[in-house]
Amino acid sequence: MTAADPAQGPIHAFAIGCSAGGLNALHAILPELPEGFPAPVVVVAHLGANDGGNMAAALRRDCRLPVVEAEERLPAQAGTVYIAPPDYHLLMEADHTFSLSADAKVLNARPSIDVFMESAAEAWGRSLAAILLTGANADGAAGMAAVKANGGLCIVQDPDGATAPEMPDAAIALGAAHWIAQPDRIAFLMISLCRGRGGGFPE
Amino acid sequence: MPGRASNLHAIELDLFLEALARRHGYDFRGYARASLRRRAAGLAIKLGCATVAELIPRLLYDDSLLPEVLSGLSVPVTEMFRDPSVFKAIREQLVPVLATYPRINIWQAGCATGEEVYSLAILLEEVGLLHKTQIYATDINDQALAKAEEGIFPAKLIEKYTENYLKAGGTKALVAYFSLGYGFAKIDAAIKQRISFAHHNLVSDGVFCEVNLVVCRNVLIYFDRQLQDRVLGLFDTSLSRGGFLCLGTKENLAFSAAANAFQPVDASLRLYRKRQGVPPP
Ligand SMILES: C[S@@+](CC[C@H](N)C(=O)[O-])C[C@H]1O[C@@H](n2cnc3c(N)ncnc32)[C@H](O)[C@@H]1O
Numbered sequence: 310m311t312a313a314d315p316a317q318g319p320i321h322a323f324a325i326g327c328s329a330g331g332l333n334a335l336h337a338i339l340p341e342l343p344e345g346f347p348a349p350v351v352v353v354a355h356l357g358a359n360d361g362g363n364m365a366a367a368l369r370r371d372c373r374l375p376v377v378e379a380e381e382r383l384p385a386q387a388g389t390v391y392i393a394p395p396d397y398h399l400l401m402e403a404d405h406t407f408s409l410s411a412d413a414k415v416l417n418a419r420p421s422i423d424v425f426m427e428s429a430a431e432a433w434g435r436s437l438a439a440i441l442l443t444g445a446n447a448d449g450a451a452g453m454a455a456v457k458a459n460g461g462l463c464i465v466q467d468p469d470g471a472t473a474p475e476m477p478d479a480a481i482a483l484g485a486a487h488w489i490a491q492p493d494r495i496a497f498l499m500i501s502l503c504r505g506r507g508g509g510f511p512e
Numbered sequence: 513m514p515g516r517a518s519n520l521h522a523i524e525l526d527l528f529l530e531a532l533a534r535r536h537g538y539d540f541r542g543y544a545r546a547s548l549r550r551r552a553a554g555l556a557i558k559l560g561c562a563t564v565a566e567l568i569p570r571l572l573y574d575d576s577l578l579p580e581v582l583s584g585l586s587v588p589v590t591e592m593f594r595d596p597s598v599f600k601a602i603r604e605q606l607v608p609v610l611a612t613y614p615r616i617n618i619w620q621a622g623c624a625t626g627e628e629v630y631s632l633a634i635l636l637e638e639v640g641l642l643h644k645t646q647i648y649a650t651d652i653n654d655q656a657l658a659k660a661e662e663g664i665f666p667a668k669l670i671e672k673y674t675e676n677y678l679k680a681g682g683t684k685a686l687v688a689y690f691s692l693g694y695g696f697a698k699i700d701a702a703i704k705q706r707i708s709f710a711h712h713n714l715v716s717d718g719v720f721c722e723v724n725l726v727v728c729r730n731v732l733i734y735f736d737r738q739l740q741d742r743v744l745g746l747f748d749t750s751l752s753r754g755g756f757l758c759l760g761t762k763e764n765l766a767f768s769a770a771a772n773a774f775q776p777v778d779a780s781l782r783l784y785r786k787r788q789g790v791p792p793p
């Protein structure tokens with residue numbers, strides 16, 4: 310078994326990245342997660358500097374899990390959906406607390422999906438599943454590759470049917486997708502993964 | 513569980529920071545590691561090193577490298593009138609109080625390349641207070657300080673900042689405070705004259721004067737809780753009674769030991785005021 314073999318052990322944390330069309334895709338996933346979902350779910354979405362709060366509010370209405378903005382130095386807790394605040398990079402520390410940075414944009418994005426996923430890959434290693442959804446640029450592909458290199462599991466939205474296929478396409482081209490799925494399948498995958506991923510692709 | 517590679521990265525970064533602290537006296541060990549690791553990795557690439565570990569001998573034996581290392585680790589990214597609502601609140605809520613003082617001292621910590629402190633000075637000029645104000649703008653990054661002191665920015669950026677300036681309650685045209693030429697905009701001497709730029713390290717240096725307002729935004733996010741506490745303690749000591757503290761909009765005073773010493777003016781904008789009396793124990 311290599312370090313990148315995804316077929317071992319349960320998942321303890323989820324990272325989701327998305328851009329153009331992401332809100333719809335998120336709406337197909339997050340409301341399906343049950344109360345007491347046993348892992349934190351961290352969402353990094355490209356937004357205008359002012360509409361971060363709106364997205365959290367829109368998701369909060371439909372989700373059973375609490376949806377909050379990630380705050381610096383606070384721990385990522387199971388059963389909570391965290392949204393990266395607009396105009397800062399969000400990062401995960403080794404002790405599973407959040408950090409923010411005002412460093413320069415990466416691939417023209419802040420928050421950058423790559424920045425979050427690379428730090429989450431280091432912090433969570435094999436117990437992280439990363440999910441990359443619709444988007445119109447290549448942010449997230451390098452982050453997914455880092456997740457995979459650290460033993461995590463990578464799910465990419467099927468570009469066929471995505472509002473903007475560029476983002477999932479870029480991750481697939483980098484070889485950073487273990488599974489490719491439609492959004493309406495992803496919540497089911499997430500729930501199964503919390504119990505373990507020994508069975509491979511849960512059908 | 514984190515993998516082996518991330519363990520190695522953590523060891524390399526620890527050793528690098530230890531070398532920097534013991535060899536050069538700059539202690540970044542209290543910085544949040546995740547973003548610091550990114551910057552250290554970027555620095556290694558920039559200096560032609562394959563790993564952060566390879567930076568260590570260079571750091572130990574080549575003194576000329578230090579400015580570049582400090583610049584690389586402290587990445588001064590800033591804008592004019594970032595978060596216009598904060599500047600608006602300073603204008604509407606702090607200025608009436610500041611106006612009653614015969615002289616106003618301000619400490620802007622972490623000034624980067626100066627955009628924020630020039631924004632503040634322009635605001636004070638428009639409300640007629642700049643002439644009796646002294647602003648100390650400090651940073652750890654000498655390359656950034658030199659740029660700040662120059663006060664020359666790409667003219668295109670000034671256009672971009674104009675929208676925020678107006679949202680912040682600006683009453684003129686932002687370009688009116690610059691002289692333009694060759695695609696660049698130079699801040700007017702009248703605005704700059706009230707600002708002193710100086711090297712100051714929030715990790716290790718002390719308080720240098722008594723001030724009525726401390727502005728320190730998007731610096732504490734880089735520090736761990738312990739270092740945040742130390743720095744907020746510095747600000748508390750530096751502020752006169754009833755003095756104001758302005759932090760970045762994602763920085764939180766609530767968890768700090770200094771929280772008791774302050775009361776919110778506008779908690780969501782992270783504007784606080786030092787209590788007049790003795791703080792409750
Ligand atoms: C992201 S910039 C913030 C600039 C500006 N305050 C703003 O909000 O736009 C952070 C600044 O903090 C400075 N800084 C980092 N560590 C510091 C320290 N120990 N002492 C003083 N300044 C520091 C960096 O050099 C950088 O210029």
